[in-house]
Amino acid sequence: MNKDIRLATSFKGHRKRKRLRRFLGDRSDSYLIDLWLTVAMDCPEGVLPGWDQMDIADACGWEGDPEELVSALIESSWLEKDSDGNYIIHDWCEHQGWACNAKSRSEAASKNILLRWVLRETKKENIPDVKKWFKSEYAYQKGHTTNDILSYYESYTNGNTPSPSPLPLPLPSPKDNNADSDESASRSSKKIYTTKSGKKLTGKRLETFNQFWSAFDYKHGKAPAADSWLKIPSLTEAMVKEIIAAAKIEASRRPALIKTGGSPKWAQGWLTERRWEDEAYYEDLKIIPMKKTMVYEVTDGS
Numbered sequence: 001m002n003k004d005i006r007l008a009t010s011f012k013g014h015r016k017r018k019r020l021r022r023f024l025g026d027r028s029d030s031y032l033i034d035l036w037l038t039v040a041m042d043c044p045e046g047v048l049p050g051w052d053q054m055d056i057a058d059a060c061g062w063e064g065d066p067e068e069l070v071s072a073l074i075e076s077s078w079l080e081k082d083s084d085g086n087y088i089i090h091d092w093c094e095h096q097g098w099a100c101n102a103k104s105r106s107e108a109a110s111k112n113i114l115l116r117w118v119l120r121e122t123k124k125e126n127i128p129d130v131k132k133w134f135k136s137e138y139a140y141q142k143g144h145t146t147n148d149i150l151s152y153y154e155s156y157t158n159g160n161t162p163s164p165s166p167l168p169l170p171l172p173s174p175k176d177n178n179a180d181s182d183e184s185a186s187r188s189s190k191k192i193y194t195t196k197s198g199k200k201l202t203g204k205r206l207e208t209f210n211q212f213w214s215a216f217d218y219k220h221g222k223a224p225a226a227d228s229w230l231k232i233p234s235l236t237e238a239m240v241k242e243i244i245a246a247a248k249i250e251a252s253r254r255p256a257l258i259k260t261g262g263s264p265k266w267a268q269g270w271l272t273e274r275r276w277e278d279e280a281y282y283e284d285l286k287i288i289p290m291k292k293t294m295v296y297e298v299t300d301g302s
Contacts, residue, residue: 020076056079077242101278
């Protein structure tokens with residue numbers, strides 16, 4: 001179980017903190033921190049499956065209308081919904097990496113303990129084939145459970161040699177493809193953009209990145225900018241709209257900056273530094289504080 005969370009020094013003057021205080025009053029900080037602490041203990045990956053507005057109100061220690069609280073958290077961008085309709089904490093894994101990875105650390109520790117045990121036992125029995133099999137499986141296919149490994153080891157020691165779980169098959173090389181097949185046509189028509197680090201940008205991420213790239217309108221360093229786009233977690237439709245709106249403002253201001261001898265910001269740095277959250281854009285965006293009587297619906301993209 002997580003025993004703490006991280007709180008960045010930038011939280012003190014963050015615009016979203018100020019906005020939430022306008023909605024919920026002076027105790028807004030304690031509501032937010034109580035929510036974070038509860039999530040760190042109960043939902044360490046930042047996703048709140050099955051939670052409704054009342055659950056969030058209880059986690060925050062809020063005694064008013066739960067709908068008012070949740071609307072304020074969403075409007076100030078502390079809370080979102082994912083494509084499955086679950087509430088999620090905005091950028092949780094980016095800011096709370098230790099808490100977010102608690103489950104994977106626990107699983108890795110369990111597998112390491114199992115690995116050491118199996119290798120020790122097979123060494124005692126002088127069964128090098130099991131050792132060789134286990135190493136290859138552990139390296140390439142980490143989906144095994146404890147029961148899988150123990151069952152295989154028990155069968156082997158009883159004189160049986162079951163086949164290990166199949167490794168993922170590689171995709172056919174281009175020379176093996178049938179260019180006339182429907183499958184080949186489908187693969188070739190799928191839009192993919194390779195980032196500077198070699199990662200693949202596809203689907204909704206690629207679509208929204210292209211929208212941003214067009215809005216930012218400074219054609220320098222597209223591949224590293226795509227890497228920065230991939231690193232934005234929980235990219236909702238609302239966030240995409242906010243980023244694109246700020247990017248258009250940045251593009252409109254750029255000619256004046258260049259004219260005065262300034263150096264424009266490249267898209268990679270602009271995204272990495274989360275510049276769309278700068279208060280300098282908000283006057284142009286004409287953002288108006290939410291009225292407490294209003295209810296906001298958020299539709300997220302995948």
